Amino acid sequence: MTYDSLEQFLQTGQDHLAKGPVALIFAEDDVELASTLRHHLSLGFQSVIAFMPHSFKLPADLTERCQRVTMERANGQPMREAVNAITKAAPDIWLYYCFNAEYLFYPFCETRGIGEMLAFHSEERRDAMLTYVIDLYAADLWQTPNAVSLDTAQLDRSGYYALARPDAENHDQPKERQLDFFGGLRWRFEEHIPSNRRKIDRISIFRSQPGLILNEDFTFNDQEYNTYACPWHNNLTAAVCSFRAAKALKSNPGSTFDIQQFSWHNSVRFEWHSRQLLDLGLMEPGQWF
Known part of the structure; x- marks a missing residue:
């Protein structure tokens, strides 16, 4: 599903924050965006949410599996504001954040x-x-x-x-x-x-x-x-x-x-x-x- 803004997501997309862990992926550009989303889906996150400009395209399978929030600048202050807003809106769940072309590994x-x-x-x-x-x-x-x-x-x-x-x-x-x-x-x-x-x-x-x-x-x-x-x-x-x-x-x-x-x-x-x-x-x- 696509949300036109962070505010709309926080108002109508709370179901995706009901249970963690939730991955928040911020797209600074479109380099390896699809592989980043697929990697984190494979780790078993309950929700994978992509913050990205409207102009970026996703393959059909990722469109169905990931939530998409329109964000024109997904780095720096906008990224932190989004993480802090979601932290406030969804207390007591595990959250993870990264940028595109970044891949989480744990033991x-x-x-x-x-x-x-x-x-x-x-x-x-x-x-x-x-x-x-x-x-x-x-x-x-x-x-x-x-x-x-x-x-x-x-x-x-x-x-x-x-x-x-x-x-x-x-x-x-x-x-x-x-x-x-x-x-x-x-x-x-x-x-x-x-x-x-x-x-x-x-x-x-x-x-x-x-x-x-x-x-x-x-x-x-x-x-x-x-x-x-x-x-x-x-x-x-x-x-x-x-x-x-x-x-x-x-x-x-x-x-x-x-x-x-x-x-x-x-x-x-x-x-x-x-x-x-x-x-x-x-x-x-x-x-x-």
């Missing part, structure tokens, strides 16, 4: 549905899950100028690190169980990335509750939501494998001519399997056996 996702994983996570008394945005890029930019290729996708196998997250309200002391994570293309080409956009951590999966607000840096106003683990043991984390940085670096006139290739000696072919991400330490299974 053992090939055999376990997203609902199973979040049921386990809830039993661990967790209301949010840290995800790492792992940059994907085409193996050869001469053959794939927009840097997006599912068949030749690569990622960095090393070069990731974390720094303590200072608390401005407590004399810049490190925040408890919170870190800022870096790596991937945002690290290797940081001269082209604004400093406030270099982090690769994102709280992409969370349980909605009254008063919860998504911030510009993909954290929440509830500090416990921004932690990577509970106080007593490590918890699950997930990965959002994303062509978004590669697309931006190759479409921005200020960086595209400075970048001939993204591949380097630490590039490996992306296998589209959670085992590879676990082996590389790019997500954590916690107690999820």
Whole structure:
């Protein structure tokens, strides 16, 4: 079904928010939009909602399986406003958000549905899950100028690190169980990335509750939501494998001519399997056996 605006969706589409988990997919352009929607449908989300301009087309099968909300600018402030409005309108359900050409992976996702994983996570008394945005890029930019290729996708196998997250309200002391994570293309080409956009951590999966607000840096106003683990043991984390940085670096006139290739000696072919991400330490299974 198609809704002409976010306001119409919130008024007449509440049935799609009655039960989670719900995936909110924001289309910044039409690159790999269909594959993004299909990937998240395959994970078992109760609803997959696409926020996209009216001019974008979807295949017939996705038109039947996904809800479509018209949004001319599905990035930045409009995206956050949509997430916050849905969080307010649908309390106490699990929500996930991402952009097109981004693909969620969690430990053992090939055999376990997203609902199973979040049921386990809830039993661990967790209301949010840290995800790492792992940059994907085409193996050869001469053959794939927009840097997006599912068949030749690569990622960095090393070069990731974390720094303590200072608390401005407590004399810049490190925040408890919170870190800022870096790596991937945002690290290797940081001269082209604004400093406030270099982090690769994102709280992409969370349980909605009254008063919860998504911030510009993909954290929440509830500090416990921004932690990577509970106080007593490590918890699950997930990965959002994303062509978004590669697309931006190759479409921005200020960086595209400075970048001939993204591949380097630490590039490996992306296998589209959670085992590879676990082996590389790019997500954590916690107690999820």
